[in-house]
Amino acid sequence: MTTALTPRRRPGTPARRSARRRPPLLLGAATLLVVLLALLGPLVPPHSPTAQLAAPFQRPDGAFPLGTDVLGRDVASRVLGGGRTIVLTALAGTAAAGAVGMAAGVLAAMVSRRLGDLLVRCVDALAVLPPLLVVLVLAAGFPGSGAAVVAAVALATAPFSTRVLRAAADTVLASGYVEAARARGDTRRAVLRHDVLPNIAGPALVDTALRLVASLHLTATAGFLGLGPGGAAPDWGRMVSENAPGATLAAAPFLAPALLLVLLSVCVGLLAGRLADTVGRGAA
């Protein structure tokens, strides 16, 4: 997040710099692959992801390429079916947090200093709560609700977005051209539309991308803890916790979803980092 606000120019060798400027093809492809797997996987499962088909923790064979899980269900089908909820929940939570953070951040910057401070303090009060606690409380209050997890993820990440975007908007508002626009008699709305929003769009994008990583972590944790739409529905986070006790009997049911989660969050994280670099350089 600091990257977005104070673009740094790293003293590096020209070769390295050019490497960093190259579009991250491999990274992008990997991310796209995992996301596509998560989103489209539920459409092409070889077996029902919830049906008990064979003995538990069976070794991989022709019928079950990744073996069977703790209840004798096909791991491959569950892996294919289990990513969509995580990706969609994280995306929805991040979008909600981004929208709230954007609105609150810009509002806090546009109103008087005092009122803005008050608003940010209120948001800070939310930030004090550990994100996991928010998720647990909301999920316990609305058992089995996917919306509760989305709301919890949004609540847990929005306060930080608010702060970042307020600071970004403050910088823009203090700039010469905004002063000139105001002196010219532009309305607040015009300033917001023509000066503030276009200029904080970059930082907002970067911030949202970074929040997406946190959202993914939180969503996977919720699944691991058995929150959200539970039951037999496949979910990578849940699969890890279901199959971890039997990891010595069969590793694939536990490793496959765990590795996919790692791959997804690392790729999205690195991409967000690259995005931050690019936007930062553009802004400077």
Next chain:
Amino acid sequence: MSRQFDRRAFLRRGAAGAAALAVGPGLLAACSTDAPGADREGAGSSPRSGGTLRAAFVGGGASETLDFFNGPSALDLVRARAWHGTLGNLDPEGPDGVRYGVLKGIDVSDDLSAYTLHVRPGVRFTDGSELTSADILHSLSVLAGRSTLPVYRLAAANFDLASAKADGDLKVVLPTLRPIADGRMILCQGNFLVVKDGTRAFRKGMPSCGPFRLTEFTAGQGSAFERYDDHYGHVPLLDGLELRSIADSTARAGALTGGEVDFAHDLSPVTARTLTGDAKVRLVPTGSPYLVGLSFQMNMAVEPFDDPRVREAFKLAVDRETMVKTVFYGNAETGNDLPAMGFPDYAGSLPRRTHDPERARKLLKEAGADGTEVRLTTGPETPGMVEMATLFVEDLKKVGVKASVRELPAGQLYADFAAYAALPLAGSYQMPIPALSTYQMSTAGGSPSAFGWKDAETDALVAKARAASDPAEAKELGTLAQRTRWEKGNQVLPVFKPNLNAQAEGVAGIREDLFEQFPGFSQASLA
């Protein structure tokens, strides 16, 4: 975090114990150098005495107290069993179906209106005083009478505890509320432990008459005991006993395989399975009747379960064998839709219901309930419960029911009992207690936990069966009552699961203490 506390407690205790027990380190060495697979229980080899046995349980966390009359966790009762004397335990081989503890016997009056408890003479508390009828009276009518735990409520529902009287030093007369012939089974379930007359608070150092004497207790961490040399009947073989709280199943198993404990209580089926290849460890699941029934309750007050054909279809749809194999790796028994399997009053002679999806589909069609939507609500209240629900829903889908699972977070299923009892289809589990007295307490008379079951005829039949002094007649009437439940009842009970305990190779004598789901260590010995 709790793991860290455990370790700290262990280290502290270890340091104190090293000086006191010179045998300790030697014992550890003996454990680790044992040739794996060596059979130490062969005929003729007498059990070794001495040593401290360390056992791991889930425990109740920082809110634990020593008051077992109000302690809900298994560890609370295990601790109390080591510390206090018992009225008796259920024992299928015993003369009255029980093995008495601080009692010599129980007489029943001819009209079944009163039970006379005869105190075993010469039982001494740790303060040297002799156990008398006053102690039993206090424990029964004051402490157990005030408890809210189901097992003590069961006694209060059958005996007029407040009117119990002492007759001399060695006799207690306990009037029944209505004539019952199976009162011994209620009093000698193992839960009724005796403390000294006048006991109000439970603390370390209070007089007790159990096999061990409590030397240390830290809530949520564990407790330590030493042998009580004046214990009635027999003196324990062990020098000492340590009961530790380790909440996580995998961690309990890890402590066992790592040699940190000698006994691990109630492992999850998967954890138990991971231990099968370990030669230094032996799985010792509890045997019948100490099996927990895992069931589903159908609410007869709501559609479609008001139709007996639908209820029967649901019972036929469940694939019991697969549940036993898949969820418990064969370490469980199939149920016959009736609780209390293995108890003397269980109707074992009824035909066993088999998996018949064809007939289930037909019955549903007849009832006009094919394609009906049903949501099963459950929660992880005991290992295997959610997995069973998941499989049951798949079975239901196969006979054309649009079924789904709603899983509540741990501890929430029973939190709002009125809401629970109004669910159309709910997961549940049955602790091992006798069939008929349990029916009277929790199912008869349209009780909320009966899920809409109301049948005056069965209620009367059960009361009559319990009042029959001829065992054959009692059995016949009881079987008749349970047959109605089996045919028209609203409970699907596909599996009885044991507590999957495990112990280090060479540990012996725990099963001999009966009441296996709350293991006792008075006859236990180490390798």
